[in-house]
Amino acid sequence: MSIGLGIFLIVVGAILVFALDFSVTWIDRDLVGYILMAAGAVIFVLGLVLVVRGRNSTTTTRTIADPVNGEQVTRRQTNIDDRDLQ
Structure with missing residues (x-):
């Protein structure tokens, strides 16, 4: 969007x-x-x-185990790099 606006101006x-x-x-x-x-x-x-720099996004979800009732530990991590999508 900004590249097009720059060319237009x-x-x-x-x-x-x-x-x-x-x-x-x-x-x-x-x-x-x-x-x-x-x-x-x-x-x-x-x-x-901004286009060359790219964007990185990291999402991490964690569930801590409870020693009293023995709940399950869940860990999920997702790494997204916009340059990988192109």
Whole structure:
């Protein structure tokens, strides 16, 4: 999602700077375009970092045995790495 948003902001900023030829007295269109392109580049890079980093999730369930009534000990551990799913 963030990679697509970054590309979208870069494209909109480039259109404002290079493709449109109009002037507005109360706003600098080129400055807004450059700001959008810079924000898009930052969001794009952050999105790439988050995708490459991946996510790890570990779930552990434990049941402790009661020595008085002899309940069963149950231990289940699940490790999930998003890079394994791709």
